[in-house]
Amino acid sequence: MMSHPSPAAFLDQAAALLGPRGLTTDPERMAAWLTDWRGRYTGRALALASPASTDEVAALVKLCAAHRVPIVPQGGNSGMAGGATPDDTGTAIILSLRRMDAIRSLDATAGMAVCEAGVILQTLHEAAEAAGTRFPLTLGGKGSATIGGLVSTNAGGTQVLRHGTMRAQVLGLEAVLADGSVFDALTPLKKDNRGFDLKQLLIGSEGTLGIVTAATLRLLPAPVGRVTAWVGLGGIVDARSLLRRVERDMGEALEGFEVVPAHCLDAVLAHLPAARAPLQAAHAWNALIECVSASADSAALRDRLETSLAAALAEGLIEDAVIAANDRQAEAFWTLRDSISAAERAIGPAMQHDISVPVEKMPEFILAASPAIESAFPGTQAVAFGHLGDGNVHFHVLAPPGAVRGEWEESHGKAISAQVHDLVTQWGGSISAEHGIGQMKVAELARLHDPVALGLMHAVKRALDPLGLLNPGKLVTVPPAACT
Amino acid sequence: MMSHPSPAAFLDQAAALLGPRGLTTDPERMAAWLTDWRGRYTGRALALASPASTDEVAALVKLCAAHRVPIVPQGGNSGMAGGATPDDTGTAIILSLRRMDAIRSLDATAGMAVCEAGVILQTLHEAAEAAGTRFPLTLGGKGSATIGGLVSTNAGGTQVLRHGTMRAQVLGLEAVLADGSVFDALTPLKKDNRGFDLKQLLIGSEGTLGIVTAATLRLLPAPVGRVTAWVGLGGIVDARSLLRRVERDMGEALEGFEVVPAHCLDAVLAHLPAARAPLQAAHAWNALIECVSASADSAALRDRLETSLAAALAEGLIEDAVIAANDRQAEAFWTLRDSISAAERAIGPAMQHDISVPVEKMPEFILAASPAIESAFPGTQAVAFGHLGDGNVHFHVLAPPGAVRGEWEESHGKAISAQVHDLVTQWGGSISAEHGIGQMKVAELARLHDPVALGLMHAVKRALDPLGLLNPGKLVTVPPAACT
Numbered sequence: 001m002m003s004h005p006s007p008a009a010f011l012d013q014a015a016a017l018l019g020p021r022g023l024t025t026d027p028e029r030m031a032a033w034l035t036d037w038r039g040r041y042t043g044r045a046l047a048l049a050s051p052a053s054t055d056e057v058a059a060l061v062k063l064c065a066a067h068r069v070p071i072v073p074q075g076g077n078s079g080m081a082g083g084a085t086p087d088d089t090g091t092a093i094i095l096s097l098r099r100m101d102a103i104r105s106l107d108a109t110a111g112m113a114v115c116e117a118g119v120i121l122q123t124l125h126e127a128a129e130a131a132g133t134r135f136p137l138t139l140g141g142k143g144s145a146t147i148g149g150l151v152s153t154n155a156g157g158t159q160v161l162r163h164g165t166m167r168a169q170v171l172g173l174e175a176v177l178a179d180g181s182v183f184d185a186l187t188p189l190k191k192d193n194r195g196f197d198l199k200q201l202l203i204g205s206e207g208t209l210g211i212v213t214a215a216t217l218r219l220l221p222a223p224v225g226r227v228t229a230w231v232g233l234g235g236i237v238d239a240r241s242l243l244r245r246v247e248r249d250m251g252e253a254l255e256g257f258e259v260v261p262a263h264c265l266d267a268v269l270a271h272l273p274a275a276r277a278p279l280q281a282a283h284a285w286n287a288l289i290e291c292v293s294a295s296a297d298s299a300a301l302r303d304r305l306e307t308s309l310a311a312a313l314a315e316g317l318i319e320d321a322v323i324a325a326n327d328r329q330a331e332a333f334w335t336l337r338d339s340i341s342a343a344e345r346a347i348g349p350a351m352q353h354d355i356s357v358p359v360e361k362m363p364e365f366i367l368a369a370s371p372a373i374e375s376a377f378p379g380t381q382a383v384a385f386g387h388l389g390d391g392n393v394h395f396h397v398l399a400p401p402g403a404v405r406g407e408w409e410e411s412h413g414k415a416i417s418a419q420v421h422d423l424v425t426q427w428g429g430s431i432s433a434e435h436g437i438g439q440m441k442v443a444e445l446a447r448l449h450d451p452v453a454l455g456l457m458h459a460v461k462r463a464l465d466p467l468g469l470l471n472p473g474k475l476v477t478v479p480p481a482a483c484t
Numbered sequence: 485m486m487s488h489p490s491p492a493a494f495l496d497q498a499a500a501l502l503g504p505r506g507l508t509t510d511p512e513r514m515a516a517w518l519t520d521w522r523g524r525y526t527g528r529a530l531a532l533a534s535p536a537s538t539d540e541v542a543a544l545v546k547l548c549a550a551h552r553v554p555i556v557p558q559g560g561n562s563g564m565a566g567g568a569t570p571d572d573t574g575t576a577i578i579l580s581l582r583r584m585d586a587i588r589s590l591d592a593t594a595g596m597a598v599c600e601a602g603v604i605l606q607t608l609h610e611a612a613e614a615a616g617t618r619f620p621l622t623l624g625g626k627g628s629a630t631i632g633g634l635v636s637t638n639a640g641g642t643q644v645l646r647h648g649t650m651r652a653q654v655l656g657l658e659a660v661l662a663d664g665s666v667f668d669a670l671t672p673l674k675k676d677n678r679g680f681d682l683k684q685l686l687i688g689s690e691g692t693l694g695i696v697t698a699a700t701l702r703l704l705p706a707p708v709g710r711v712t713a714w715v716g717l718g719g720i721v722d723a724r725s726l727l728r729r730v731e732r733d734m735g736e737a738l739e740g741f742e743v744v745p746a747h748c749l750d751a752v753l754a755h756l757p758a759a760r761a762p763l764q765a766a767h768a769w770n771a772l773i774e775c776v777s778a779s780a781d782s783a784a785l786r787d788r789l790e791t792s793l794a795a796a797l798a799e800g801l802i803e804d805a806v807i808a809a810n811d812r813q814a815e816a817f818w819t820l821r822d823s824i825s826a827a828e829r830a831i832g833p834a835m836q837h838d839i840s841v842p843v844e845k846m847p848e849f850i851l852a853a854s855p856a857i858e859s860a861f862p863g864t865q866a867v868a869f870g871h872l873g874d875g876n877v878h879f880h881v882l883a884p885p886g887a888v889r890g891e892w893e894e895s896h897g898k899a900i901s902a903q904v905h906d907l908v909t910q911w912g913g914s915i916s917a918e919h920g921i922g923q924m925k926v927a928e929l930a931r932l933h934d935p936v937a938l939g940l941m942h943a944v945k946r947a948l949d950p951l952g953l954l955n956p957g958k959l960v961t962v963p964p965a966a967c968t
Contacts, residue, residue, distance in 0.1 A: 109728060110844045154677055165675060181936045190874040191649060191840045191917040193638055193688055194929060195959050198940050200684035204677055221732070244593060248705070251779045252736050295735045356675045360594045390674040433675040445678060452665045456682050456948070463947035464940070475679050 007046055007091075010067040014049060014093075017059055021099070024048050033077055033094055034086065037144075041082035041439060044090035045072070050099045054174060054182060054213045060095065061211065062180030070472045071095050073207035075117065075149030078141040080354070081438025083153065083206045083474050092472070097148045100213060108133040111219045112171055112188060117148025117212050124217070133219040136163035140338065148212045154204030156434030161389035162255040162292075163220075165434070166203065172216030173199035178209075178465040188216050201460065206436055207471040209464045221294035227301040228290045228330035229309060232283030232320040236261075236363040236388075239287050241317055243389055246289060249308035253301060256290035257389035264340045264385050271343035278333060279320045287388075288337050290330075340385055341394070349399040349408045351416045357429035359391035366393065369423045373397055377416055392433040395420060421448055437475045446477075491530055491575075494551040498533060498577075501543055505583075508532050517561055517578055518570065521628075525566035525923060528574035529556070534583045538658060538666060538697045544579065545695065546664030554953045555579050557691035559601065559633030562625040564838070565922025567637065567690045567958050576956070581632045584697060592617040595703045596655055596672060601632025601696050608701070617703040620647040624822065632696045638688030640918035645873035646739045646776075647704075649918070650687065656700030657683035662693075662949040672700045685944065690920055691955040693948045705778035711785040712774045712814035713793060716767030716804040720745075720847040720872075723771050725801055727873055730773060733792035737785060740774035741873035748824045748869050755827035762817060763804045771872075772821050774814075824869055825878070833883040833892045835900045841913035843875035850877065853907045857881055861900055876917040879904060905932055921959045930961070 015023050024030060025047045035042040046069065051057045064071050070092035074084040086092045097117035103124065104114040108131040115124055121135075121142040128135045139145065139157035149155075151173070155166045163169070171188035185199050202210050233239050239259050246254055262284055269275055279286075291301050302323060309321045324330035344350055357365045370382035379400025384393040397416050399408045421431045425448045437445050446454065458478045461468075468478070499507050508514060509531045519526040530553065535541045548555050554576035558568040570576045581601035587608065588598040592615040599608055605619075605626040612619045623629065623641035633639075635657070639650045647653070655672035669683050686694050717723050723743050730738055746768055753759055763770075775785050786807060793805045808814035828834055841849045854866035863884025868877040881900050883892045905915045909932045921929050930938065942962045945952075952962070 107844070110842075154681075156675055156677075160675060167681070177936070177940070181939070183936050183940065184934065185937070187912040188842060189840050189914050189917075190843060191640055191644060191871070191876040192914040193640075193916045193918055193920045194914055194933060194937075195921060196689055196693070196941050196944060197638075197651070197684055197687070198937060198944075200681055201944075203681070205680055209680070221735075251705075356673050358594075358672060359674060360591070387675070392675040428671040430673050430676040430678055432677045433673075434677055436677045437679060449678060450668065452661070452667050453669070453678075453682060455665070456661070456667065457680050459947040460680060460682075460685075460944065463943040 010063065010069055011047060013063055014047065014060060017063065018049060018051055018056060022050050022052060022056065030094070033074060033096065036082050036085045037078050038080070041085040043086035043088050045086045045092055045094045046090060048094045048096060050096045052099050054100070054176065057095070057176045057211060057213055058180045058182050061176050061178070064093065064469060065179060065467060068467065068469065069093055070469050071211070072471055073097065073148070073152070073211045075146030075152070076120065076141065076144035078144040079149065079153060079438060080435035081432070081440040083436055083438030083471070084149070085439070087473055095211065097146060097213070103127055104214065106131055106219075108219065112216055113219055114172075114186060114214060114216045115147045116214045117146060119147045121145045121147070121150060128219050129222070132222055134222050135169070135217060136220050137166060137169055147215055147217070151203055151212045151215050152205065152207050153436045156390070156392070158256050158258070158387070160387065161257055162252065167200070169217050170199065170203055170215050171218050173202060173212065174214040175202050175210040175212045178467065178470055183210065186214060186216050204436070206438065206475045208461060208475050209470065211470070223292045223294055225293045225296050225298040225301045226290070226330070227298055227305050228288070228324040228333055229305055230278035230322050230333050231287040231289060231309065231318050232279045232281065233285040233287060233318050234283070236285055236366055238317055239285055239388055240360070240363050242287060242312055245312055245317070246305070246308055250291050250304060253291040253293045253296065254289070255292045256288065258288040258337050258386060259388040259393070260286040260288065260337060260340065260385050261383055263381070263383050264344070265336065267343040267347060268336050268339045271346050272335070272339055275332070275336060275339075278322050278336070281320065283319050288333055344396060344398065347398065348401070349403055349405045351397045351409065351413050353395040353417060353420045354392070354433050354435045355395050355420065355424045355429055355431060356390065356392040356433035357424065357427045359389070361427060362388060362391050362393065365427050365429070369395070369420070372423060373416065373419060376419055377412060380416070390433070418444070439474055442473070442475060442477060445475075494547065494553055495531060497547055498531065498544060501547065502533060502535055502540060506534050506536060506540065514578070517558060517580065520566050520569045521562050522564070525569040527570035527572050529570045529576055529578045530574060532578045532580060534580045536583050538584070538660065541579070541660045541695060541697055542664045542666050545660050545662070548577065548953060549663060549951060552951065552953065553577055554956050555695070556955055557581065557632070557636070557695045559630030559636070560604065560625065560628035562628040563633065563637060563922060564919035565916070565924040567920055567922030567955070568633070569923070571957055579695065581630060581695075581697070587611055588698065590615055590703075592703065596700055597703055598656075598670060598698060598700045599631045600698045601630060603631045605629045605631065605634060612703050613706065616706055618706050619653070619701060620704050621650060621653055631699055631701070635687055635696045635699050636689065636691050637920045640874070640876070642740050642742070642871070644871065645741055646736065651684070653701050654683065654687055654699050655702050657686060657696065658698040659686050659694040659696045662951065662954055667694065670698060670700050688920070690922065690959045692945060692959050693954065695954070707776045707778055709777045709780050709782040709785045710774070710814070711782055711789050712772070712808040712817055713789055714762035714806050714817050715771040715773060715793065715802050716763045716765065717769040717771060717802050718767065720769055720850055722801055723769055723872055724844070724847050726771060726796055729796055729801070730789070730792055734775050734788060737775040737777045737780065738773070739776045740772065742772040742821050742870060743872040743877070744770040744772065744821060744824065744869050745867055747865070747867050748828070749820065751827040751831060752820050752823045755830050756819070756823055759816070759820060759823075762806050762820070765804065767803050772817055828880060828882065831882065832885070833887055833889045835881045835893065835897050837879040837901060837904045838876070838917050838919045839879050839904070839908045839913055839915060840874065840876040840917035841908065841911045843873070845911060846872060846875050846877065849911050849913070853879070853904070856907060857900065857903060860903055861896060864900070874917070902928070923958055926957070926959060926961060
């Protein structure tokens with residue numbers, strides 16, 4: 001091992017490399033980026049670096065390697081697992097990609113756009129729409145989430161059922177590796193069998209194997225028709241049967257299938273005075289269904305979905321259903337769905353879990369896990385809602401009435417999450433369906449993940465980041481390899 | 485390094501482990517598996533091992549690691565690049581997966597099947613069809629190609645345009661790693677962000693990182709309608725314009741878009757006395773278009789395609805077109821397409837190249853590369869045909885009239901292929917679109933591939949196979965790591 005020069009020498013060379021806009025150690029300018037947006041994690045940093053180009057990122061990473069300075073890559077700082085927040089040693093730099101925000105190219109005919117890591121999702125949506133096309137991934141944080149962060153965390157969202165996660169949108173990738181070399185696989189080839197698909201390794205690796213600087217993303221034809229429905233059901237098993245029926249009847253037009261239990265709908269209606277229940281009566285479960293087509297128009301989609309739901313009603317599979325009369329009403333349905341977390345926070349403390357199991361097992365999982373948790377932690381209530389079509393629900397455990405915010409999470413949170421994660425693992429599921437591991441779940445991953453898979457991850461991490469400088473303490477924590 | 489025990493000791497323990505059906509050293513029983521099906525490569529082997537279960541594979545690999553015996557995994561032995569043929573040292577064993585041919589489960593409702601590595605593609609097609617569903621990947625070798633081989637080579641075929649390569653069909657994977665541990669990621673989760681997607685590393689790695697023992701594959705709804713058309717065009721640029729138009733008009737129903745130049749059609753018609761040209765006049769280029777739908781019936785598809793082609797004809801984009809009147813005629817169209825290679829072999833020697841470039845660049849590539857090759861090698865003729873929709877054509881260079889088979893390939897083949905590969909690389913393409921690297925292209929990959937990508941592949945190979953025992957000499961050749 002070489003000796004570690006002083007931070008001052010590193011900072012001088014970094015400043016010379018990046019210029020005044022590219023580097024700051026000013027506590028006030030750094031403050032906003034040292035805490036994650038949910039305020040759960042706060043760290044310290046040697047500096048905030050904001051390179052303006054891939055070459056600057058590469059030169060900076062080389063400099064960090066020479067000085068053994070850890071790097072915490074950061075996009076919009078809107079992650080859910082603390083993956084972009086440094087630890088409290090103050091030895092690492094934050095490498096912000098936000099200045100690299102160019103859409104290098106957008107070709108509607110070929111159906112692809114080359115975006116730098118700092119491009120904000122909302123910006124890409126607007127650019128695609130202006131070109132008469134569509135980028136088929138969206139999520140709540142679209143106003144701040146960046147392409148680099150979305151790729152590095154393999155983000156999901158509400159259109160995964162049909163279009164897949166970020167992994168399915170990435171046609172090509174550019175990244176800076178731990179030694180400062182540039183991996184350029186931006187050119188999209190529909191067929192390429194020249195060995196390992198290395199970009200797949202970088203997607204979802206949370207900046208621990210390399211720093212994504214740009215991506216070639218697929219664009220789809222703009223939607224022609226859209227139809228949204230709210231359905232009342234007697235049970236979650238019926239919801240799965242309805243999912244299969246609508247999949248069969250609507251084919252590739254089915255884009256979203258979300259489930260909402262009565263408790264969540266009630267909480268939202270209490271939380272939003274202006275909101276109204278879509279259906280007359282209350283139902284144990286609700287399903288929010290959205291179908292989109294680039295060929296069929298809204299009237300045609302509406303006819304097909306009406307026929308499908310009418311048959312389901314006649315069979316007694318569903319209790320009631322309403323199809324949104326217009327975009328405003330469809331919007332209102334989605335507002336109900338998107339307000340669940342906020343509505344529950346208003347009621348009291350809760351432990352939230354982003355978990356998945358095989359799609360066909362999800363109803364049985366919910367029916368088994370909820371009472372198990374509620375009996376293990378008397379007074380709690382377990383509620384599951386979200387992306388049934390993806391086998392991914394947000395499993396929230398609500399505190400007993402009167403529990404004190406902060407205290408309750410502190411005293412019960414860890415035990416509750418551990419048991420939820422144990423159950424998910426027993427059911428062959430994932431303790432992180434879409435939010436990633438970051439620093440929040442790194443210990444739980446080490447505790448519960450398949451040792452063979454963990455061993456593979458360690459081997460790959462050591463091979464690609466032998467000095468352990470890329471986002472240390474996140475996702476996979478291994479000592480540097482013996483031989484470097 | 486430990487000392488290497490004698491082969492005899494290894495063979496005794498392997499025989500005890502696998503039993504008489506599981507191991508043979510009989511030259512006659514091994515002979516068929518020591519040469520690839522095209523007869524280009526022949527090797528020698530210490531033994532042919534045919535384990536019956538994942539546990540037997542794991543135990544055998546542990547034994548090989550202890551005795552430092554190289555392993556050449558083999559499925560149907562129908563690869564195109566010699567990837568399943570051992571070298572001539574006779575130190576390696578062939579590990580055949582053919583005895584592991586169980587379809588462990590098939591769930592038409594959930595749309596997935598768990599197949600062991602030795603399941604033959606045709607067998608899976610029939611099982612899926614019997615269950616009222618469909619496995620959406622097919623290719624010429626379906627009668628012998630196994631699931632393990634198809635996964636390990638990320639196989640393509642004629643439906644990639646819509647359904648993607650094998651990578652897109654793999655929902656879960658089971659593999660035995662270099663140390664004999666079993667990586668079990670068979671349970672399919674639509675969303676799982678627990679770090680690196682390790683199964684992606686094994687897909688397409690040609691047995692150099694692990695041995696695929698089983699895979700969970702996606703099944704799609706059975707087709708309801710199908711329509712096939714043969715189109716005459718004046719040029720290859722028009723073919724791309726037609727592709728874009730049909731993509732727009734047929735949407736996700738477009739499943740195949742193949743191009744055939746006049747020379748190839750003439751060769752096939754001369755080669756197959758019974759074959760007839762689909763169109764009255766000759767055209768510089770022909771396109772074979774197939775659309776399939778699980779919802780629209782054949783009549784509806786036919787109407788839509790007719791409207792699309794009529795508009796293209798009115799615009800002068802195409803010269804003529806015919807839609808197959810029935811399955812028999814559609815079959816006849818495909819026979820013309822599938823007989824090109826055989827027809828050209830009958831004419832004389834040729835150098836064949838399986839290459840890809842970005843879809844939107846393929847016409848310009850063909851127009852630039854063909855004359856470049858023909859002028860560099862006087863008397864040759866360059867013909868390109870195949871999957872225009874995937875940016876993947878088979879680029880064949882035909883020998884001058886009178887060239888002697890064998891001699892000509894020997895004297896000119898290497899120089900011709902090198903120049904074709906140089907051109908493809910200059911155009912940002914791949915020297916192996918779907919056939920893989922195997923031993924055939926390993927030197928060309930080392931010569932032409934991005935050094936950064938090669939370095940990553942070497943690092944990953946060293947990390948996952950430190951002893952270098954998994955399919956040595958194939959795809960990526962690196963010395964064992966310094967520290968193991």
